[in-house]
Amino acid sequence: MILNTGNRYIAYFQIVFFLSLLIIFPVISASADNDPAIRSFDGLERVPSTEYSEVYRKPGIDFKVYSRIALNPVDITFRKNWMRRYNSGQKGLSNRVTREDMARMKKKISELFDEIFRDEISKLEGFSLVSEIDSDVLVIQPKIINLDVYAPEINNTLGSLTFVDNAGEGTLY
Template identity: 30%
Template sequence: MRKFNIGSAVLLSLVIWAAPLHAGAAGKIFTKELISHDGLEQIKSKDADLVYARPGASLAGYTKVMLGPVDVAFSKNWDPKRPGSHFKISSEEREEIRSGVANLVRDEFFKTLQAKDGYQVVDVAGPDVLKLKVSIIELYVNAPDVATAGRSKTYVTSAGEMTLFLEAFDSETGQVLARVVDRQESNMRGGQLTWSNRVMNQSEGELIASGWARKLRKALDKAHGLGKK
């Protein structure tokens, strides 16, 4: 199993996000039904694992974004306290990792959405406000950088993996407009063995989060006829 470590003219422009569903976290969340239980239509593309969008809906009228706290859930298979594990992590350290990932992902979305005359991030609903619910699921920490007695260096080829679960809503009505799932694995230095430490883990997490944020920004820009930036 691959692992991760840290210390939308029309809404259909979100087509840039979707790809044929493959085995992994996305497959555990949704079936391959073309229409979701809440009326969203599955769309295929190349840049994410799974996307559902509401037919006929448009993002062109949204010029601002609401971005709340990011929820983070570890993979059920991640258990650094299991017998024989090299890493011994306290409850406090686990929460530090969770909050660190949450803040990192939110910061990357916030920065990318607002950059270069972008989309103001606001706290109040309105007719031109798109509400985003961003969650990270299936977070698997490969080599957490925690202080332990007699700690030795750990070298890894992948810092690990995490999956984005994003939902976009009309902020006034609460109607869901799109749902995106995308799993990403960190590939440290082209798969070469690399010392896993807090700085490297932070950098790898930022790369993944910024990639997701850029795809969302691209979809919003396309909806507003702005093209590539």
């Protein structure tokens, strides 16, 4: 947009300024996209994936030396102050989450995660699932951090259903 000031020098300056912005911004954004290795805070390198939103791995690790996988139980932590934040939005005491509810959710999520993860590992060719640790065993210690459950099943009243678009979110680490 060029201001009508009657001064052709100001109009000329504005045109040059906007043209220079059009040239500079694509160069800056292109140089930011050419970063060869996007790394996480703990030094893991981002790997392109079509199945997951973000996948990271430790650089320099040769996964060809592993033929077996040991899966440790998943460690689950809720989002900071999740219970307090959830309970502050509830009107009645019967809809509030207790520490026992959180422990029950962790147990249920852990069991479900273990079942699904073991099923997915069993589908991998060239890997077998084991419980003992050896030099050719890749030990996986899964963690779910910042778990934010939007509508927890705490009130098991018969005939009561809750429908949500999204169950929640968390980070598999």
